[in-house]
Amino acid sequence: MRLIKKWLDKVTYRNVTRVTAPPMFLGIFLTPFGVLPHLMWVSLLGLVIVIAAVVLNVAKWRCPHCGVWLGRIWGIPKYCNSCGKELDKK
């Protein structure tokens, strides 16, 4: 549990897209397997992965200055839409 928290602390707006995109694609890929009754669990697993990735993304994709959600954009914006402060890309 402590390891997970340590890992979560390392996820910031700078790397959250890199961290959440692969599990999101994996989850989306797994979900259609649910059409086969005996593979229903694969679909559920896919759904859980997608939800977890979305939750993490929403939780971490925030301005470090004012904490506002940065919106549905690919890549880090130069400035925060809310407070106008510069977002550092490093």
Ligand SMILES: [Zn+2]
């Ligand atoms: Zn801001």
